[in-house]
Amino acid sequence: MVHQLIAWSLKNRFIVLMLATVLLAWGIFAVKQNPIDAIPDLSENQVIVFTEWMGRGPQLIEDQITYPLVTNLQGLPRIKYVRGTSMFGMSFIYVIFNDDVDIYWARSRVLEKLSTISRSLPAGATPQLGPDGTGVGHILWYTLDAPQMDLGEQRALQDWYVKFALQNVEGVSEIASFGGFQKQYQVTVNPNKLLYYRLSVADVINAIRNNNNESGGRKFELSDIGYIIKTSGYLQSIEEIENIPVTTQKSIPIRVADVATVQMTGESRLGIFDKDGAGERVGGIVVMRYGENAAAVIDRIKVKMQEVAKGFPEGVTFDIVYDRGELISESISSIKKTLIEEMIVVSLVVLVFLFHWRSALSIIIQIPITIAISFILLNAFGISSNIMSLTGIALAIGVIVDNGIIMSENAYKHLAEKYERWQESSLKEERT
Structure with missing residues (x-):
């Protein structure tokens, strides 16, 4: 031959x-x-399912969320094994498929299974799929250099402007935000006042939830002109929350301010991000989509960053702290x-x-x-x-x-x- x-x-x-x-x-x-x-991508062909159920301990998360999900997801076709991890307020399930399985086919099978499992989980616990990235998908880290803005304003700028702009770049799976404070209204209930007015925490929660809503009306015509009726009921300030009536006793309304203190603050944090010991920073992690060209995605991200920076307030710039493109x-x-x-x-x-x-x-x-x-x-x-x-x-x-x-x-x-x-x-x- x-x-x-x-x-x-x-x-x-x-x-x-x-x-x-x-x-x-x-x-x-x-x-x-x-x-x-x-670096070569040697990670397993996996789909991550995470569930938030904040305020619950690891053992309760294991019994109520992780165990039911693991036992039901084990019946999926062409899988190797299923691993589960429980922690405070969070449950992570790692579904490992065979190496020859298409990742998006695997994600669709997991999503179909989750649609039937979710009904058996506790109220408020909704499983979600993780990003379609790999273990080496973190290709770029950046922070916002904004000395004139506080951490809450920086996090708002990151979450509501930068993140949405960079997520539209081709090949990007997710922009994971970190650092700063996520603004929220906090209602601190006084237990002695609740006891005095014979109220419960659930009464306060229901009152705030029912008063933070909009409802639609109908359309009617007057003098050949059509009008649409709607109500605007979303809460927009601390004063509006304080004036919400919880109940009425002897024709006197008991407001939220009578039993609790309302303030604007940040969500509880488990850690901080510090840059070179010079103070906290706010930024994001660019996660590359599965099977994409890392060098091309990084180039597209940098071009998009130049466009996004034009809309920054004065004195705010990007500071790239990790760039795999250089490596x-x-x-x-x-x-x-x-x-x-x-x-x-x-x-x-x-x-x-x-x-x-x-x-x-x-x-x-x-x-x-x-x-x-x-x-x-x-x-x-x-x-x-x-x-x-x-x-x-x-x-x-x-x-x-x-x-x-x-x-x-x-x-x-x-x-x-x-x-x-x-x-x-x-x-x-x-x-x-």
Whole structure:
């Protein structure tokens, strides 16, 4: 088989050269299309389900949420196993699928299952799917450099302006906000006053909830003009909450202010984000979508940041604290430099030791063609250009050259033997 292939190649040199040219051009195109990242994605093919049930202990979360979810999700098709974690106010379920399963098919199966499980969970506990990213999806961290704004204003700017703008970038799965204070109205109930007025905490909660609502009316016409009636009942200030009546006793309304203190404050925090010991910062984490090109997504994020920064208040700027793009560029440039150096050294060694330019040229040409073909295979198997894959290509150059040298020496040996036999036969013919 090998002899027939070699013989066919020798007889059809033009076709072989054309095939090599086509593969080289295809490989160059594959190099441009191959996703670039600094580190390989070795994470499992998983779907994360998280459930918030704030104020509950880990044991209650385990019994009421984590255990029912784990037992029901185990029946999904093509899964390896299901892991669950319970903590204060939160439940995390990790559904690990087989490696050949499409991630979005897996997410749709989990979502279908959750639609039937949710009815058996406690009121107020709604399972949600995590972002469609991987364990190495955190590609960029940024903070807001806003010395003239307090942490609450910075967090509001991040949550209601920056986050929504950056989430629209192609390839971004989620913008996770961190730091600062999330503003909220807090109602601190006085238990002694509740006892005095013979009220409960549930009465105060229901009164506030029922008075923070809008209801629609109807449309009516007057003098050939149509009017739409609606009520505006959403609470907009501390005073409005304080004046909400909880109940009436002896024709006297008992307001929220009579039994509680209302104030604007921040949500309770479990930690802070500090930058270089110079104070707290507010920012976000850019999570890349599954299977995207990290370098391209980072470039698009930076372009979008320039557009978003135009709408910032005066004195507010972006401060990038982690950028995988720098690591990617440094890693790729280092590998490219190594590849070029290896190709030059190998070419010189081949020329010096073979001392036959045609044989050396045939071996040297194999290097770029083989590297180009390897990127075709990388794209076919969904492997990105990273430190591991490019290092493997760099190490394979030696094998490529060894094979070329062995084939050249073998061909030279057979040609030399054939030339000797031809010389012997010609001498015999002269003698005769």
